[in-house]
Amino acid sequence: MDAVRVIEVKKSIFESNDREAERLRKQNREKGVFLLNLMSSPGSGKTSVLLRTIELLKDDLRIGVMEADIDSDVDAKRIAQTGVKAIELHTGGMCHLDAGMTERGLKELNCDDLDIAVLENVGNLVCPAEFDTGAEKNVMILSVPEGDDKPLKYPLMFQVCAAVLINKIDVLPYFDFDMDKCIENIKMRNPGISIFPVSAKTGEGLEKWADWLRVQHKHLT
Amino acid sequence: MDAVRVIEVKKSIFESNDREAERLRKQNREKGVFLLNLMSSPGSGKTSVLLRTIELLKDDLRIGVMEADIDSDVDAKRIAQTGVKAIELHTGGMCHLDAGMTERGLKELNCDDLDIAVLENVGNLVCPAEFDTGAEKNVMILSVPEGDDKPLKYPLMFQVCAAVLINKIDVLPYFDFDMDKCIENIKMRNPGISIFPVSAKTGEGLEKWADWLRVQHKHLT
Numbered sequence: 001m002d003a004v005r006v007i008e009v010k011k012s013i014f015e016s017n018d019r020e021a022e023r024l025r026k027q028n029r030e031k032g033v034f035l036l037n038l039m040s041s042p043g044s045g046k047t048s049v050l051l052r053t054i055e056l057l058k059d060d061l062r063i064g065v066m067e068a069d070i071d072s073d074v075d076a077k078r079i080a081q082t083g084v085k086a087i088e089l090h091t092g093g094m095c096h097l098d099a100g101m102t103e104r105g106l107k108e109l110n111c112d113d114l115d116i117a118v119l120e121n122v123g124n125l126v127c128p129a130e131f132d133t134g135a136e137k138n139v140m141i142l143s144v145p146e147g148d149d150k151p152l153k154y155p156l157m158f159q160v161c162a163a164v165l166i167n168k169i170d171v172l173p174y175f176d177f178d179m180d181k182c183i184e185n186i187k188m189r190n191p192g193i194s195i196f197p198v199s200a201k202t203g204e205g206l207e208k209w210a211d212w213l214r215v216q217h218k219h220l221t
Numbered sequence: 222m223d224a225v226r227v228i229e230v231k232k233s234i235f236e237s238n239d240r241e242a243e244r245l246r247k248q249n250r251e252k253g254v255f256l257l258n259l260m261s262s263p264g265s266g267k268t269s270v271l272l273r274t275i276e277l278l279k280d281d282l283r284i285g286v287m288e289a290d291i292d293s294d295v296d297a298k299r300i301a302q303t304g305v306k307a308i309e310l311h312t313g314g315m316c317h318l319d320a321g322m323t324e325r326g327l328k329e330l331n332c333d334d335l336d337i338a339v340l341e342n343v344g345n346l347v348c349p350a351e352f353d354t355g356a357e358k359n360v361m362i363l364s365v366p367e368g369d370d371k372p373l374k375y376p377l378m379f380q381v382c383a384a385v386l387i388n389k390i391d392v393l394p395y396f397d398f399d400m401d402k403c404i405e406n407i408k409m410r411n412p413g414i415s416i417f418p419v420s421a422k423t424g425e426g427l428e429k430w431a432d433w434l435r436v437q438h439k440h441l442t
Contacts, residue, residue: 041263042346042375043367070347072373093377095316095347123374124347125263126291126316145366145389146264152293153344154263156314168366174392 017131020099024134028106034116034217035106037097037135039157041150042123044143045167047075048200050118054082056210061115061217066105068097068122075120085109096127099134115217125150129157137162137216144168144175148182151189158189163196165209170199238352241320245355249327255337255438256327258318258356260378263344265364266388268296269421271339275303277431282336282438287326289318289343296341306330317348320355336438346371350378358383358437365389365396369403372410379410384417386430391420 028035040046047067054063064085067076076088089105091097097105102119111117119135121128129138138161142150145168151158158164164186166179183195194212198205249256261267268288275284285306288297297309310326312318318326323340332338340356342349350359359382363371366389372379379385385407387400404416415433419426 041344041367042371043262043364069374071376072370074370074373093347093351095345122347123262124316124345126314126343126345127348130314143264143366145364145392146262149293149295150263152295153290155292171366171392171395174395 014130017098017100020103021132021134024099024103025136028111028117028134028136029220031112032221033111033114034137034220035102035133035135036116036118036213037121037128037133037138038118038141039121039125039128039138039161040123040141041125041143041146044123044141044146045200046120046123046141047078049141049165049167049198049206050079050120051082052200052203052206053210053213054079054084056206057116057213058082058084060214062113063116063118064109064111064114065118065120066102066109067120068105070094070122085114091122095122095124096131097121097133098131102133102135116213125154125157129154129160136220139163139165141165141167142182144171144177148178148185151182151185155189158186158193161190161193163194163212166195166197167200169197169204170201235351238319238321241324242353242355245320245324246357249332249338249355249357250441252333253442254332254335255358255434255441256323256354256356257337257339257434258342258349258354258359259339259362260342260346260349260359260382261344261362262346262364262367265344265362265367266421267341267344267362268299270362270386270388270419270427271300271341272303273421273424273427274431274434275300275305277427278337278434279303279305281435283334284337284339285330285332285335286339286341287323287330288341291315291343306335312343316343316345317352318342318354319352323354323356337434346375346378350375350381357441360384360386362386362388363403365392365398369399369406372403372406376410379407379414382411382414384415384430384433387416387418388421390418390425391422
């Protein structure tokens with residue numbers, strides 16, 4: 001009995017969320033706001049990548065960032081220091097963001113005068129992949145120390161993303177990480193995905209990623 | 222209306238899971254099986270730590286391992302090569318294990334002749350912390366590349382664990398990771414927690430962790 005009720009309710013959450021997400025996506029397109037949903041494991045370097053990305057783009061594009069975290073406001077403070085708009089979204093223990101939570105965040109961010117709004121999702125490779133936030137594109141960061149086998153273990157995350165950044169390539173010599181194998185594993189899950197090997201520490205590879213974002217924003221408007 | 226229904230159902234899942242977990246814990250104590258729930262982010266080295274732990278303990282203790290994964294059986298194969306009992310639990314997209322799933326795993330593992338049964342939970346720092354699996358003790362692995370600020374961001378995970386292994390200390394020179402700060406952050410969340418800095422690559426620190434497990438098993442019986 002319990003099991004049946006759970007499935008029903010989950011279904012209704014997903015369906016209603018999908019509708020909300022579609023509406024939010026349409027609304028942002030009309031406003032010319034490119035909403036990016038950035039996902040990864042804890043500690044893969046989402047905030048450091050964002051800081052570098054902001055440096056590369058902030059002279060041409062107006063950027064705002066929503067930092068989703070279960071607790072702490074460490075990341076939002078780091079982002080705010082770059083001078084771009086940043087807010088913290090505390091999820092209250094929730095493991096992902098949905099379209100409703102994202103929309104509330106966008107209102108707080110007052111996104112109407114932005115070109116790119118970035119949602120830094122909760123550090124988690126499972127649940128965030130299941131919930132459409134209403135973003136125009138999903139992107140994930142996989143970091144070298146996590147291992148080249150992650151696309152085998154977390155298939156949905158790689159399937160829902162338009163691009164993946166392979167971060168921390170500066171430490172490649174110290175890890176048993178096969179870049180070719182990793183790319184093969186990613187392509188197996190999602191043949192059309194764009195892949196950017198980068199280092200948020202040295203800045204390597206991030207120009208190409210910033211160019212990809214420019215193109216995405218241009219295509220929107 | 223939707224929101225209210227969700228909360229009710231979640232509550233009933235948690236309550237019924239807590240009862241199941243308590244029953245399973247009692248049952249395992251009576252059998253003398255120490256059930257360990259091992260949690261971490263994706264890629265922190267759970268399987269590598271387990272392989273080293275098995276080497277250190279397998280002459281004295283009978284060990285069995287349940288590898289929970291959304292997909293793939295890579296880890297279970299690696300464990301099985303050590304000669305200990307190993308099974309793979311595919312969660313079908315689920316982001317955590319509950320007591321019912323753990324009990325089904327233990328039956329498959331045929332745990333009655335085991336001293337230690339290890340549940341390698343899904344790589345995720347959020348949801349697994351919320352569900353009691355019925356384990357005698359929860360332990361987590363945090364790895365150096367993930368950063369020393371993770372206890373600030375994922376408080377519940379650190380609160381529910383009896384011990385934390387800080388893995389990949391071999392790469393400490395290449396990361397901006399402050400061990401003292403990390404330990405301070407962990408103790409802030411959970412003052413009584415045992416902390417073991419280790420390297421699954423070199424074996425450093427793992428003897429003390431293995432001794433901790435011996436003591437846990439001894440106290441059970």
